[in-house]
Amino acid sequence: MLEGRGLTKVYRMGEVEVHALRGVDLALREGEFTVLVGASGSGKSTLLNILGGLDVPSGGQLLHRGRPLTHAGEAERTRFRRDHVGFVFQFYNLIPSLTARENVQLVTDIARDPMEAREALEMVGLGARMDHFPSQLSGGEQQRVAIARAVAKRPEILLCDEPTGALDVKTGIVVLEVLETVHATLGTTTCIITHNAPIASLADRVITLSDGRIEREVRNAERARARDLKW
Amino acid sequence: MRALDRKLVRDLVRLRGQVVTIALVVAAGISAWVCLRSTYESLLATRDADYASGRFGHVFCRLVRAPARVEAELSRIEGVERVYPRLVERGLLPLASSPEPAVAEVVSLPIEGEAPLNHVHVVSGRLPHPGRGDEVLLLEAFASRQGIGLGSRLSWVLEGRRRVCTVVGIAVSPEYVFATTEGALEAEGRSAVLWMARDALAAATDKAGVFDDVVLQLGPHASERAVIAEVDRRLAPYGGRGAFGRSRQPSNALIDGELVQLRAFSTVAPLLFLAVAAFLVHLVLGRLVNLQRGQVAALKALGYRDREVAQHYLALVSVVVSLGAVIGVASGAWLGRGMLALYLEFFRFSEVRERLSAPVVLVGVLGSLGAALVGAGQTVRRIAALPPAEAMRPEAPTEYRLSWFSAGPLGRLVPTSGRMVLRELERHPIRACLSSFGIALGIAVVIVGWFGRDALEALIAHQFERSMREDLEVRFLGPRPARVVRTFGAMPGVLRAEGGREVPGRVRSGARVRDVRVVGHPAGATLRALLDADGAPVRVPSGGALLTGKLAEVLGVSVGDVVELELVEGAHPVRWVSVTGAVEEPYGLALHLTTHDLDVLLREQHRVTSVWLRVDPWALGAVRRRLATLPGVFSVTRRTALVAHFRAQTGRTMGTTTFVLTLFAAVIAAGVVYNHARVALSLRARDLASLRVLGFTRGEISSVLLGELSVHGLLAIPIGAWLGARFAQAVLATVDAERYRLSASVSRSTYAFAITVTLAAGLFSALLVRRRLDRLDLLAVLKARE
Ligand SMILES: Nc1ncnc2c1ncn2[C@@H]1O[C@H](COP(=O)(O)OP(=O)(O)OP(=O)(O)O)[C@@H](O)[C@H]1O
């Protein structure tokens, strides 16, 4: 459904060139749950940003349902994000002046077939905290609001960059359970970056990046349940 | 309501202090514009309507006497549409309030019907009946100032004869909108105008069948200059005193000067304010977006378009501008009415037309919106350029470098808070410069408002203190034999008497012509000094003329050149005079000779038109009373009264303008400092809160912020002083230099005042922000990632 072919990314910082991606071929299939792992600096975030249309690759091709996105302009990429992709950021990126519900409405205001903000928040178990501002929520709760915001538009693709990075084990599991539920109920194609090896067992497929290349790709015969995880 | 709009509302509420201060700066700009411009337009419309309905003439000329048939001759001049010959006499009107009488101009009224030109508009009462020498109309400005009502008995002197009349009407006229008689700068409040039936006035002055004053109306394409030359030629045999256009008609010249000044101020001042508003919008919006980088990126990542995000921030700007526009238009209209009312106290028109035109309001609002958009422009570009991937990244730690200064031995002497201030300045020099520049603009605005006083005081010092040294000036109705000087000198109490002669003239050099005063100075004169460009006294040399510096400049002549001088008196003799030097005079154009040389040019016996007296202070009252009763005396002026009057007259409108500008400048300075401090606070709240957690006291952390602001304030002083002087020059450049030459040097006390007011306003708003700092919620700041 979403396919990258020979993706490369070079950051230029003055004289120095950083090769963040050195030719990555990757296809996310409909309804699949993928986990990206790899050492710090291996290019995971870079890849995810390119897949979600937040960034443009230096080389290679990106196809969405066979339609090339590589040479799309900013306007077309915005459309792509708006209509098809949900993001969960590692640092939540909630708007501090808006309540949980309003943060979700930010997305439902512009999506084509969104769910109710309340529905999305109930899904992540925050039905009772809808009118609280981000500063009144804990880190894990903020992350759940961010997930509600990402799923409220019923996206085709859900991309999460270290959704549990800043959370303790218990809260992390709650967040992962939410992602699991969303995946199960909406059938959303999901791709998660993580540093925690155990989380990989949740996936249909685990892709390991190393120094800008795909080092390994493993299919899990059986997916674990989030509540059984330990790390 | 869309969630994004809700964010807008919350941001507006959160930033209310900044919203209000910027709106006030915008309001100050619009208000200054609307106030000055509407006053200008109202005054212009009122004057034009008054001149049109009152059929104000275009060319005026006084003469000794001409028979009625000359009228036909004048009306044949090309370009002349209508001729109104009349009588205008000089009278004296004793006043209860001072030993000197008021100077009265007595104007004839047609026996039947209205005057064809220079109408008289009767405000109350009626016109005098023909033949009634005991009925007069009185000028409203004079009547109200002196408290003379309808039906009052006036006792006055005409041709040396005492008369008693009844005031049967109170009137205004386009030629006396500002009550001033020819050549009598000082006479406001002592300038009277009386109208009398023509036959009665002719009988009283023995001028039946002749006229001694003429008003002409020109056709739309007539050349005023050609008409004036022709009128002079034809009236020369009848003692023509030189025709002049509206620009030299005393009342009109004053209104014109005021209009020019208003127009200049109404462009310069608002432009300044709008520049400040644009700058503040730039400052605040730019930093707001900077603070909200993560939010902007998140919105974009969520699928909001660049345009939508930019609109969101521009909406914030529009709310601020709209708020400012409402306050500005309302206060501007209100101030404008007040200002117009001030003008109408000494400009009396038959009917007032108040104008607040839609274009003025529109230009003001659009102008400030434009300025705000210019200010927002860079930020909007930055929003568009911000990659949405930014939302995925943690906040990059800001880059601090150790500089030679703060790392060096000097830096170690400075306490930690001082070092933080220094590093901030080193790291954001442009930010500091902009902030200083904003405060500097505040200082400059106050200087613009106040330097007018300096220019005025400089003029007074030059003209009334160093140049005029007499106690009293006596002017005569016409030239008098020179022996009056000795007679006056012999009066008890008079210490010294000097007589001078003044004749209207016209100087030519090549194609350039100027109307000038030709002044004859007695040998060994001490009571009237001429000064050179450095303020040193210059002796009038014999065998040549000293020219006003500006006159030499416009004629393009220098020492040794010869100019053609036409003396506009008697048979209008034309002579050649050599230029021997230049003198500095603050107003008018003049040519100075010795009385002896002037007599030679006129081919006349020595005569004088005025006598300057130095009087023993204890005898001043007696001398003044004595002089007032002498025949042939046209006016007696005390130099001190002249200065006081000059100050009072110019001071009133100037006072209002300076007050308003000072207030606005305080708004600007407060706006700049407050906004800068708030932005600095939100940018660094985290650092400051961390310091507090580490154990720094409130005083210590606020000294970081206040220290930074003080540096901006200090930097602003020289910039503001320099800018203010430049703006003052720009304003002065709009003044007609052939009429007034004001010096643009700003006094030390003006600088001091401007700096004090502006920095005080800045300090006040810095303290407001400090209060906020004191209440800094440590936990909230450290937790929120904003
Ligand atoms: N904006 C940028 N400018 C320059 N270099 C960058 C930029 N973003 C990323 N890089 C570099 O590209 C490489 C890959 O970065 P990326 O953020 O994709 O790594 P990552 O795998 O997500 O690491 P982490 O697990 O630490 O988040 C790194 O070496 C990083 O330094």
Ligand SMILES: [Mg+2]
């Ligand atoms: Mg990463």
